[in-house]
Amino acid sequence: MKQYMLSCAITLGAVLGLAVPALAQGSSSTMFESGRLLATGGVTNIEGTGGGGISTWAPITGYGTKDAIGGNVHGTYARLANFSVVTTGAGIGLFDRVELTYNRLMFDTGPTGGKLGLGRGFTFNQDVVGAKIRLFGNLVYDQGYLPEVSAGLQYKTTDHANILKAVGAKNHEGVDYYVAASKLFLDSSILVNATLRLTKANQIGILGFGGDKHNDYQPQFEGSLAYLFSKDFVVGGEYRTKASNLGFTKEDDWKTLYGAYFINKNVSLTLAYVSLGTIATIKNQQGVYLSAQVGF
């Protein structure tokens, strides 16, 4: 099923990514031209929003300039010590101003599901609908002190509401709000991102929203530092702070180290080492993260 969804997403992506620009070129239209510079659209994060792997960035997804529309689909697979995560989704960037995204995340407890009393292979599914608006600034054209700054929200809903309630979560759905700033220091080939997020989510919402310990919005931080080795290859690290709202388990900050290869404006691949700490009482959830994005 998951493999099926992944291949669906990739096929759809190939169609979107290759056919649309070809059509656009044929009709000499500029509406779908990939007019921004390579890699400046970033990749797609685990919530389906334009960013890195676990962090959210300011740029609007895709390669559309202020005169055009960009879009992409992605498939991501992460293999942790005891769990695995698959996400698929699609995003569209409108005139370098607005980003609209949909993402489905499947958190598979695998054999550990049995140990947790959920049943072997028990899977939480989460849908995320995201919207981002670029407020001001441009990653490339503003080489002074002004960063590119965007604000956004993510509406998230996770299934198995009864189980989430049973472990102490107050809700199976919630809305995250964030402000993200991205700054490209071209003369030193460094990209810095900082995001402030207001959230009630437990493990980004996979374990619901709010909890028996805390049930209010708390500010959380996401940071990312990347080095551009070349036009098409970026390496970096990310850090994302988290709250511990649930009594039955603690929750740790998330960290990644990643490399992203932008083959061209239609295809990018991201490989990361991820360290997510304790998830649902199971410690040391480290692993490998692989993501492919196809678009224009």
Added chain:
Amino acid sequence: MFTHVMRVIRTAFLVAATFAAAIHLHAAEPDRSAFDAFGGTDGLARVADRGIDRVLADPRIKDSFAQANIPHLKMELASQFCALLNGPCAYTGKSMKEAHAGMNVREAQFNALAEDFQLAMDDLKIPFTTQNALISKLAPMAHAINENGAGE
């Protein structure tokens, strides 16, 4: 309301930037390391030459240069690059706003030209970090060159 809030935030950034710039004034010695890394005046003339040749072969933007005086453009660009990297040159051409007035240069065309210059610098075996020293000076010109705005 929205634009007002934006203006306030932007002003705050600009005030912070002014302070930072004032502190920077102390470091008055011009940094010529990038100029040297490009191979000086001659090296930058090669970048201008090769870059414009690539532009003239780029179907996305070559038509814009149909009426241009190419040797003159290459000469102006070479001295502009040299001046931007603190070389011993003065740029005597038109301002970027004047030079591109009425051309309706779009963001995608600006970026196409930037890509052509990146490829030209690849042709000349100029390392990526050195390339970025020049690109970082050219990128902000989008605000003056693109009449309809560039990411504001």
